[in-house]
Every structure is written in structure tokens, then in C-alpha cells.
Amino acid sequence: MLYIFLEFFYVVVKVNKIDGTNVKRKAGILSIKIKSKLTKIKHPSVKYDFELYAKGGWIFFSLFCTFVTSKNSFCTQTTVMKISKEAYYSDVILIGTGIMSATLGTFLRKLEPNWTMRIFERMDRVAIESSEAWNNAGTGHAAFCELNYTPEKPDGSISISKAVKIAESFEVSKEFWASLVEQNIIQNPENIIQHIPHISFVWGEEDVNFLRKRYEALSKHHLFSAMQYSETPSVLAEWMPLILEGRDPSETIAGTHMALGTDVNFGTLSRSMFQYLEHSDEVELRLHHEVEDIKRRFDGLWELSIKDLDSGDMHYFTTRFVFIGAGGGSLPLLEKADIPEGHGYGGFPISGQWLVCNKPDIIARHHAKVYGKAKVGSPPMSVPHLDTRLIEGQQALLFGPFAGFSTKFLKHGSYLDLPFSVKWGNIMPLVFAGVHNMPLTKYLVKQVVQSHEDRMAALKEYFPNAKSEDWTLQQAGQRVQVIKKDETEGGVLEFGTEVVYAKDGTLATLLGASPGASTSVSIMIDVLSKCFPDEMATTQWQKKMLKLIPSFGQSLAKDAVLCEKTRKRTERVLFKTNK
């Protein structure tokens, strides 16, 4: 009786637009709880057959209310639909199963094990977009070898602030992953992270001078003190034999070497975290379910419209916190959520391609990630690298990335992604960003029309003896670069990542791609701080954060002793070294 009364009260209040949001919300939530109790179905894992009965019953009941209240039918139909969706509440919804949702989900599970969580993924497997090993370079970005993180200032000195920030973030990521190993969430860390030296390699007077200055600036900082520098061919040949073979001995060359560098399999890492999440009764992961719409409801909850891609059925779920971790698919969903903070953003997709070596004897002779300098006018993520990968126990050798242009926002996306993302609010930033980035457009056109021999010529600058028949082209993931409004320029193209939050912290999303997966842990700590500030301030959460990240609240960049202690721990746990 109470249940029927509540439903009746709810419909009448809504249909008559009686003021009192809180009353409506409480009535709604209470009715969900009673429904769950009546049907003995555990929240949030409500079964489909229950949905059918519930919808049928409510629609019948609400039609009766329509008759009683004699209000306009459109309004009442909307109410009927809304009410039929009430049962699908969870405290948290994560969209996408890449490294970002995996990390945030694991944090939340550890911090609030009783919160209910739903995760939706459009693909039929977990983490097979950008986070999948072959779709990214697997570099544990720590600014050891990436020259674009240490730009030269107008006075000729080297700025290391960005490099320090990224190196510190990567140490924090390793701390978190080490805790997951200790808690048996990651069982075989050797399948996820391995040491592969990170090397920067340049040629020509100008670039050698740059690398020398970079080394001098970086090696003074404790995060980079283990860096080695050499211009001596015999030393460089030891570090990277393939790159020195067949090279003109009179050429001016230089390199830096960081033995601490890593290769990371972000796909396997994400899957380990989702396996852990799936074991909980409070968490439900639905594969082959695509989020089509996100709307704010009258009661402040977010309502997501989700298509079951197997049956074609639509389902509706509500939550008080949603994280859009949809990678390239995040921008269209942010547009649908229609928060003021998300207005004016656009996206520009750039796809990646690798040359992959198919000769085992050549693969075995290279054991490093060798990063060069991006050509003038080319975007930072096009920095060429000859890259050892360790994927599922197999060593591989890649060169790239080469850029491609596709209007898809995801590797498995639609060619309509880019045109459909253009809205009144972002059309001007898109146009201005295009006008201000003509060199990028020219670069992309050149990249797209390249032949296999053109790509081999680029490879031979690094590996002079490379043979065309030993290398094949493979498609990597899509990056969607952020375009945003700018007061002076009208619109700017950004190459980093950016988190967009709803003002009240009930929705967050990540746009952009770089440095991406390597800094996912720091990015998600920021999300937690902005979206759950009250909880983050409690001693309960602080204690749990310290268990996951022992340096939490302190600075590894400023405290050399803490940094050394932290590195000793992560080396022991992740790499099983006794140092």
C-alpha cells in the first residue's frame, strides 16, 4: 500500500509541477528501495524480467493517474517513462573500460566499497581502444627521453618544469600499481611493466647542443640524476647497436640513457583492474552496451540512455556521479550532457600507424625506446621512436608513429564522429584553430599521402640498414586533440589532456591524449579531489589514499629522500629487484 501511495504521490507531484524537488527526490528514492525490497532483487543488479513487469505495471498505473489528474498527455508520458527508469540507480557510473575508468573505479572501490557502481563499454571486450597494448606506444612517460617535454626558452636555456611534473606523476602511477601488486589485484607485474632503457638520440650540431643543455639541466634534479650522456659512437653503439650500424662516422651524434625507463602494457593493466572490480557484488560491468545520451534530471541525478548492442534494446540508468572515460568518444558525450563547463570544446582526430618489424633476429638486437626530435612544424605526438615492446611475453620492435587523418574519434568508431561533433558552440573555435594551425594541416596531408618507401626513408634516419621487406604497416589508436575557445585566438588546438568537470562535481570527463595513460593515476586523484572534496578531506579517505600511494600529500619532485625511498619500494614490488 505504501508503495502504491508513493508512486501515486510521485506521479501527481510531477504531473502537477508542484514545487518541492526534495520531496520528489526522496519519494522517488524511497520507492526504489521499497521496490527492491518487494522483489528481493539486490540493488543495482536489477534483472531484465523485473524491468518488464515494473515498466508494464507503472505505465498502467500512471495512465490511471493521467485519467485521474486529467493533465496533458505528453507531460504524463514523459513522467511514465521517467518513473519506469527509476529502478536502475547506482552511486557511480563509469563510461568506457580504458585505463582511466579502470583507475578511477579501483580508487572508488577501495575508498568506498559499499558504493554501487555500473560500468558500460560499447565493445565486446575490455580496454581494446587506445589503452590496448598495440594501439599505443606503451612508453611509461616519465620525461626521460621525450624531448618535447623540455622546450628551449627564448634565452636558449631549457625549461624542465613540465618534465619534472610528468616524471613525478609517473612515480605516483608506479606507487599505485605497486600497491595493486601487494593487494594481489595485479598478479603478474612482469606482464604489465618492464624496464626498457629510455634513450634520446639526435644528430647535427644544433640538436646535439640542445641535448647537451637538456642533460645538464635535467641531471641536476634528483628525478633524473641517473641520466647518462654521450657523444662517443662506441658508447652509443652499446646502447643502441642498430642505430649506429651503417651510419656515417663523421656525423655529429649524441644520446642520453636512462636505465629506469619502462614499457607498460596498459591493456593488461586495465583488464587486471576490471577483473578485480567485477568480483564485487556492488559492481556491474556491461559489455556491448553503448551510452547514447546523458541528461540531467529534475532531481539532480544523471540519467543515461544505454543501448544493448546485442538486442538493440534501450535501458536507462541513473546515478549521482558519472565519469565519461570514453577516450575519443568522450567529447560527443560531454556535448550531450550539455554542462556550461563543456561548451566551446571541439576535437580533432589524428590516427597513428606503426612500422612493425617481422624479423626476430633484428627485434632481438634492439633493447631500448629511442626517441628523436620532432621535425619543425610537426605536432609533438609525432616524435619518431624506435621502440622495443614487450607484449604478452613477446618482444616486438616498432617505429613510428606516422600520423593519419580519419574523421573517426575511436579506432572502432564512425566516420560521422567528427561532423556530428560540430555544434554552434564550438564551430568558431574549430575554424580558428584550423586557421592558426596550417603547418599541422600541411604535415597531416604529407603524412597521409606517404608511400611505404617514404616511411622506410624516415625509419632509415634512425636505423640506416633497415630493409623494406622486414617491416609492415599497422594501425594504432586514435587520438582526439582538444580544441577550445580562446579569448585572443578564437580557438586553440591543445596536445595535452584536460579534465572537464560539472561545477557541482557530479560529472567529469577526460579530453585529449598525452601524456595519457602513464599519468592516469595523478589525473584520477585530481578527479577525486574535485568531485569528492568532502570525502577526500576525511581521515578515512586520507588513510586509504596513503595505503594506495604512500607518498600521498607530499612532493616526490621536492623531496629527494622520499623519492629514493619510493623508487626502492616500486623497484622491489614491480620489478622484483632487491635494491
Ligand SMILES: Cc1cc2nc3c(=O)[nH]c(=O)nc-3n(C[C@H](O)[C@H](O)[C@H](O)COP(=O)(O)OP(=O)(O)OC[C@H]3O[C@@H](n4cnc5c(N)ncnc54)[C@H](O)[C@@H]3O)c2cc1C
Ligand atoms: C598512437 C598512440 C600512442 C600512444 N602512446 C602512449 C604511450 O606511449 N604512453 C602513454 O602513457 N600513453 C600513450 N597514448 C595515450 C593513451 O593510449 C591514452 O591516453 C589512454 O589509453 C586513454 O585511456 P582512456 O581510458 O581515456 O581511453 P580508451 O582506452 O580509448 O578507452 C575508452 C573506452 O570507452 C569506450 N567507449 C567510447 N564511447 C563509448 C560509449 N558511448 N559507450 C560506452 N563505451 C564507450 C571505448 O570503446 C573504449 O573502450 C597513446 C595513444 C595513441 C593513440
